Amino acid sequence: xxxxxxxxxxxxxxxxxxxxxxxxxxxxxxxxxxxxxxxxxxxxxxxxxxxxxxxxxxxxxxxxxxxxxxxxxxxxxxxxxxxxxxxxxxxxxxxxxxxxxxxxxxxxxxxxxxxxxxxxxxxxxxxxxxxxxxxxxxx
Ligand SMILES: [Zn+2]
Ligand SMILES: [Zn+2]
Numbered sequence: 001x002x003x004x005x006x007x008x009x010x011x012x013x014x015x016x017x018x019x020x021x022x023x024x025x026x027x028x029x030x031x032x033x034x035x036x037x038x039x040x041x042x043x044x045x046x047x048x049x050x051x052x053x054x055x056x057x058x059x060x061x062x063x064x065x066x067x068x069x070x071x072x073x074x075x076x077x078x079x080x081x082x083x084x085x086x087x088x089x090x091x092x093x094x095x096x097x098x099x100x101x102x103x104x105x106x107x108x109x110x111x112x113x114x115x116x117x118x119x120x121x122x123x124x125x126x127x128x129x130x131x132x133x134x135x136x137x138x139x
Contacts, residue, residue, distance in 0.1 A: 001015075001099065002018075002044065002092065002097055002100075002101045003015075003052075004092065004098050005096060005098055006074075007075040008075035008077075010075070011054030011055070011058060011077075011079060012052040012054060013052055013080070014049070014052055015048055015050075016044070016045070017044055017045035018045075018102065019044050019045050021103070021107065022040060022041065022042045022094065022101075022104060022105045023040070023041060023108070023109050024041075024105050024107070024108045025038055025131075026110045026113055026115070027109070027110035029063045029064065030110075031113075033063065033078055034078055037115050039094075040093075040105055041091045041093060041094060042091065042092045042094050043091055044089060046089055046090050049080075049090060054072070058071070058073065066083055066085055067082075067083055067084075068081060068082045069081045077096055078095075106124060107124050108126045109127050109129075109130055110130065110131075111127065111128055112128040
């Protein structure tokens with residue numbers, strides 16, 4: 001069972017069923033959405049995901065067609081992202097996870113777009129574009 005919340009605490013969720021590997025995404029969309037060098041994402045089953053509170057406080061931005069980034073309209077925390085074409089899984093934005101989650105990043109994706117001031121300091125595989133072997137919707 002994974003639980004997470006936003007910065008102000010107004011929105012909380014619970015997720016069951018990891019649907020793919022955790023990874024660090026260096027794409028420019030994640031960098032700007034999160035205001036950070038990269039975002040860490042964890043795919044989970046939609047069927048096991050539920051909002052515990054604050055669902056009416058959510059807003060979203062469609063950063064590319066069909067890709068929606070859901071955040072708290074009070075504090076701006078990025079909580080999850082969804083793809084209209086993927087009704088099986090969604091991506092937790094791992095910085096908002098409060099509980100354990102049983103996963104660690106296994107790869108860096110989209111490093112072609114990595115921030116020029118950032119330096120990766122681990123030996124995980126790096127993919128210039130996308131995340132080979134990851135489920136669709138990882139971006
Ligand atoms: Zn909030
Ligand atoms: Zn990304």
